[in-house]
Amino acid sequence: MTRMKVRKAVFPAAGMGTRFLPATKAMPKEMLPLVDKPLIQYGVEEAVAAGCEEIIIITGRGKTTMEDHFDRSWELEAVLEKRNKLALLEIARSMSKLAKIVYTRQAEALGLGHAVLMAKELVGDEPFAVILADDVVDSKQGCMKQMVEAYNDTQSSILGSEVVEGPAISNYGCLDCTPDANDPRLLLVRDMVEKPKFEDAPSQNAIIGRYILTPRIFEMLETIKPGAGGELQLTDGIKALLQYEKVYGFSYEGKRHDAGDKLGFLKATVEFALQRDDLGPTFRAWLKAQNF
Ligand code: G1P
Secondary structure, eight states: OOOOOOOEEEEEOOOOOGGGTTTTSSSOGGGOEETTEEHHHHHHHHHHHTTOOEEEEEEOTTOHHHHHHHSOOHHHHHHHHHTTOHHHHHHHHHHHHSOEEEEEEOSSOOOHHHHHHTTHHHHOSSOEEEEOTTEEEEOSSOHHHHHHHHHHHHOSEEEEEEEOOGGGGGGSEEEEEEEOSSOTTEEEEEEEEESOOGGGOSOSEEEEEEEEEOTTHHHHHHHOOOOGGGSOOHHHHHHHHTTTSOEEEEEOSSEEEETTSHHHHHHHHHHHHHHOTTTHHHHHHHHHHOOO
């Protein structure tokens, strides 16, 4: 078998972001900033750090601010240059240099599986990463980088996975799996189910928004029927893939924040701000002085 590198990362970003209304009525949820950087930029930087050279963003209506964000802004650059604000100029330019970014549209929000299928032609016949930008993973090594290493060892699809408490499992894809004998971070997947009832969940191992998938997934996504919530689910596509290939769950090093949820977003904001050299010390002192 020819060993292929994971060179492309797909970002499904056509959802309506209903969990974050009213902020997401006219603004994509992927553009919500954690401190001063939009969610999608954290994801793109993670993909680039993992070795991905091409970023494929699946967009929909009202999502053009994402394209502007990763493009050059000549007006802004001219103003910053004139005012000699060179550090800011570098920040403004850096986004457009991150990677090759291409966009394709999902005309109808038919589900995550359908969104990923939109990338079929752009991905072609090679393994690829999928990142859901509202899952932000704070990790020393980078979550996707760890997963790419696991892919290189196994040459199989890898799903980021985390153990969640109690009924929370019903918010996720859930893995029926056993620990791999050779690598303690890997879980050999037997079966999977999208958003099970707590009583029916085969485990507490949730899928998080990080995937490396083999290109056969596209054939599977072309045949699946609407599943949980009446949507074409990526989980059902990967379940179908299990008939042909091994699939692993992967316990990554790092802390995941569900930044698409208001409380998760607030927690992530505080933690990310506290880690910053420029803001952390004063923010911490301010927090301590408050009488919340
Ligand atoms: C999606 C997937 C689900 C996964 C989750 C991770 O669900 O369908 O399997 O566990 O992302 O965040 P969503 O959060 O879009 O409902």
